[in-house]
Amino acid sequence: MSSVNYYSPEGLQKLKDELQDLKIRGRAKAAEDLREARDKGDLSENAEYDAAKDAQGLLELKISKLEEIVGNARVLDETNLDLTKVLIMSKVKLKNLKNNMVLDYLLVAEEEANLAAGKISVKSPIGKGLLGKKAGDTAEIIVPAGKLQFEILEISR
Structure with a gap:
């Protein structure tokens, strides 16, 4: 479990904006990369597909971590x-x-x-x-x- 962290209003908004960008544009790009790699043939021997799946996994990990940070964030009074x-x-x-x-x-x-x-x-x-x-x-x-x-x-x- 993470502890509560305090942020300036600008700092918290920057984190929220980054999270939103990763969820929308990041996920869309990852899906597009997977589609392109899948179209290149046999998935069992497709290194580009494996790399796209790995990149998607890293993106989801980053999103998860940012969600946890934002969820535990508070604006300092x-x-x-x-x-x-x-x-x-x-x-x-x-x-x-x-x-x-x-x-x-x-x-x-x-x-x-x-x-x-x-x-x-x-x-x-x-x-x-x-x-x-x-x-x-x-x-x-x-x-x-x-x-x-x-x-x-x-x-x-």
Whole structure:
């Protein structure tokens, strides 16, 4: 059983749109690929048919996984959140104490993460290490490259 994950309204809508696209266009394309492969002759020796069946199976698996994610998704109600702590959907300004570099991150659900856009997952090592911290706190986080220390400069929504 999956746990509930919280999303921004935009992030949840993006997941729903992707799911709808896979159900409509993805399934239609898979069916067309199967029809074309079936028309090429003997199914017992038709590698193209086998590949199309495998692709259809992977598509259905992806649809099933997205349905589960969307089914367990909730839009975060920010009205009752403690704005002094780092939580999901917090914008956090950090200072890397090793090199004094200042970073800005938005903590989001795993499916919304995009490092290039400054969005990190709350399930990532850095996201986990920041959760519950307050401005002025120092977070010591173990990442694959070693141990990092961040000072939390600012938390906003």
